[in-house]
Amino acid sequence: MLKKLKTPTTYGRTSRPIVVLSMTVVAIALTACTKKQAQELSPDDEEETVTAANVSYINFAKALFETKCSSCHAPGRGASAKWTFSGYSSVKDNSTRINNAVLVTKSMPIGGSLTVKEIELLDAWIKRNTPEN
Secondary structure (H helix, E strand, O other), X not given: OOOOOOOOOOHHXXXXXXXXHHHHHHHHHHHOOOHHHHHHHOHHXXXXXXXXXXXXXXXXXXXXXXXXXXXXXXXXXXXXXXXXXXXXXXXXXXXXXXXXXXXXXOOOOOOOOOOHHXXXXXXXXXXXXXXXX
């Protein structure tokens, strides 16, 4: 007659990681902040919404030119011979050329595009005579 071999039970060894993982998930869920708390911590509530009426270089145009223009038009870059972005004065002094290239002929930015909101705010900023603040 065949004798049945006894195998060691692994019940204690395999269930331990599952128990630890379950306890960790429960602890995280209990200590995590709620959606309402996260919204209260959000700094967006304190920031002013940029509109066509309050758009300025500081609250909009600076970031736009840094992200959409400076990769080609920064000092020493390929397109810097045509126009060099080096801060507010370089934009202010060339606002007519920028308006023509971006808003009229839409030849800029090369290889990229502006959102409808960016176009509206840039247009409003130029029409407001490019205020810095």
